[in-house]
Amino acid sequence: MPTVGKISDLRGRKGIFILGLAIFTIGSILSAISATIGQLIAYRVIQGIGGAIMQANVMSIIAYTFPPGSRGKAMGLIGSVVAYLGMEKSDYPYLYNRIDHQLDRFYYTGVFGRGSTDRAYII
DSSP states (O other), X not given: OHHHHHHHHHHOHHHXXXXXXXXXXXXXXXXXXXXXXXXXXXXXXHHHHHHHHHHHHHHHHHHHHSOTTTHHHHHHHHHHHHHHHHHHHTTHHHHTHHHHHHHTSOGGGGGGGTTHHHHHHHO
């Protein structure tokens, strides 16, 4: 994460964040079309790399954007959102269990990248 923060300082935070978002989205799409558990694991690793790039870059963006007195509040708000979304994602395997068994594929994993395109558009 410190490496990504330094690279984003040198190359531009927005571009590196969008790169992480693109890697995450590609990993999500590939996970959705994976045919074997080995492919799913490999594609989820790609997805994790993209997520790590975004997470490290968000902290860099907050540290650059907010004055020192407001950084704690901003980082706390981001942490709350991440915690909420993490709890929300924990329901996906339960909700999509029937789809997974009926289709005999890993289709529910594509849901993780559904909002990535929207986020890229907003940025």
